[in-house]
Amino acid sequence: xxxxxxxxxxxxxxxxxxxxxxxxxxxxxxxxxxxxxxxxxxxxxxxxxxxxxxxxxxxxxxxxxxxxxxxxxxxxxxxxxxxxxxxxxxxxxxxxxxxxxxxxxxxxxxxxxxxxxxxxxxxxxxxxxxxxxxxxxxxxxxxxxxxxxxxxxxxxxxxxxxxxxxxxxxxxxxxxxxxxxxxxxxxxxxxxxxxxxxxxxxxxxxxxxxxxxxxxxxxxxxxxxxxxxxxxxxxxxxxxxxxxxxxxxxxxxxxxxxxxxxxx
Numbered sequence: 001x002x003x004x005x006x007x008x009x010x011x012x013x014x015x016x017x018x019x020x021x022x023x024x025x026x027x028x029x030x031x032x033x034x035x036x037x038x039x040x041x042x043x044x045x046x047x048x049x050x051x052x053x054x055x056x057x058x059x060x061x062x063x064x065x066x067x068x069x070x071x072x073x074x075x076x077x078x079x080x081x082x083x084x085x086x087x088x089x090x091x092x093x094x095x096x097x098x099x100x101x102x103x104x105x106x107x108x109x110x111x112x113x114x115x116x117x118x119x120x121x122x123x124x125x126x127x128x129x130x131x132x133x134x135x136x137x138x139x140x141x142x143x144x145x146x147x148x149x150x151x152x153x154x155x156x157x158x159x160x161x162x163x164x165x166x167x168x169x170x171x172x173x174x175x176x177x178x179x180x181x182x183x184x185x186x187x188x189x190x191x192x193x194x195x196x197x198x199x200x201x202x203x204x205x206x207x208x209x210x211x212x213x214x215x216x217x218x219x220x221x222x223x224x225x226x227x228x229x230x231x232x233x234x235x236x237x238x239x240x241x242x243x244x245x246x247x248x249x250x251x252x253x254x255x256x257x258x259x260x261x262x263x264x
Contacts, residue, residue, distance in 0.1 A: 003053060004060045004257050006083065006249025007040055007074060009067030012103025012132075013216060014039045015246040016047035018058070019254060022090075026050035027243050036067030044073070060257040062249040066104070078252055080245050081109060081117050087248030088212055089115025092236045096208040099198060099227070099235075100244075101217025103132055108201045110208060121205050123197070133169070134220065137190050140173050141183050148187055152222030155188035169193065187222060195226035202231060212236040214244045 001020050008015045010032060017027045028046040033039050040063070048054060055073060063074035064083040071077075088098050089111060100107040109120030138145045159181050161169055169190065176186055194217075202211075211233060217223055218241035228235050238244060 002059050002254070002257055003051075003057050004250055004253035005044060005047070005058050005062075006246040006251070006253055007044055007061060007063045007068075007071050008065040008080065008083070008243070008246035008249060009036050009040055009063065009071060010103060010245075011066045012135075013242060014043045014065070014067070015243045016043040017243055017246040017250045018047050018051045018053065019247075019250045022251065022254060024247065024250075025053075027240065027246065029240075029242055032067065036070035037072060040067070040071040041073070044071075060253040060260070062253040062256070064245050064249045075253070076256065078249060081107065081120055083245040083248035083252065084214065085109070085111045085115050085117040085248065086251050087244035087246075088214065090247060090251055091238050091244065092210065092212050094210045095212040095236055097202065097205070097211040099202065099211070099213045099215075101198070101213070101215040101223070103135075103216060106198055106201065106215075106217070108198070108205050110205065119205060121201050123201065133190070133194055134217070134223070136170055137173055137187070140170055141177070141186065143183065146219070149219070149221035149223065151184050152187035152191055153225070155182075155184040157185050158192060159185045159189035161189050161193045188226075191220075191223045191226040192230075194223060195230045198227055199230040207231065207233075209233065210236055212238075214238060214241045216242050218242075 003020050006017045014032045015029045018025045026047050030043050061074045062076050063071035064080045068077045106123040110118045213235045
């Protein structure tokens with residue numbers, strides 16, 4: 001049996017996927033922390049433990065993401081956009097437009113009928129264009145990040161924000177709390193602000209169906225709802241939206257391992 005791994009070291013979270021015969025055997029996700037080299041070893045080690053495998057059992061490893069160069073045990077580094085294209089094609093072959101809401105940036109890209117990325121846009125550095133925006137607000141409202149989505153769906157009167165800037169939105173959120181606005185209504189308003197930014201990016205690139213949503217932001221059901229309403233179309237969301245790039249890296253590793261085997 002040929003086992004391969006894909007490692008995605010993101011700015012906020014790191015993911016590892018182990019596959020064999022193009023099937024996911026195991027995966028693991030952890031916060032990236034400050035030492036990407038140790039994080040890579042930990043996330044890969046946990047994924048391997050889940051699969052009852054060791055590092056010696058892996059035939060080929062592809063690394064991707066913000067800290068890919070720190071993955072000391074990888075055989076190859078591939079851009080995250082290429083890995084995401086490959087991963088999304090595996091999960092949703094019909095997807096042609098993909099929105100990736102990461103911890104630091106949001107990407108919107110198009111893929112062709114073979115899973116190759118043909119065009120993409122990256123959000124500006126402002127945190128309001130990424131999942132970081134939600135982390136900031138979760139801290140202000142003193143709630144857990146994973147609770148934001150459910151909470152926002154309980155909104156009765158959404159608070160509309162006057163700014164798309166994360167710094168000013170933080171100040172505005174504090175002011176709205178002082179005015180008596182509920183956390184639910186504030187979160188619903190912030191989701192609408194982030195969704196509007198993403199909608200603008202999608203419209204600039206030109207949307208083609210089907211449209212998929214991936215990344216950590218895709219775990220926020222309130223944000224997913226806001227984006228869906230803004231775009232006026234349904235969205236394909238993977239069961240585990242954070243591992244798409246790592247999955248794509250693993251699939252590319254499998255192809256490389258197969259070509260090496262043929263050469264031998």
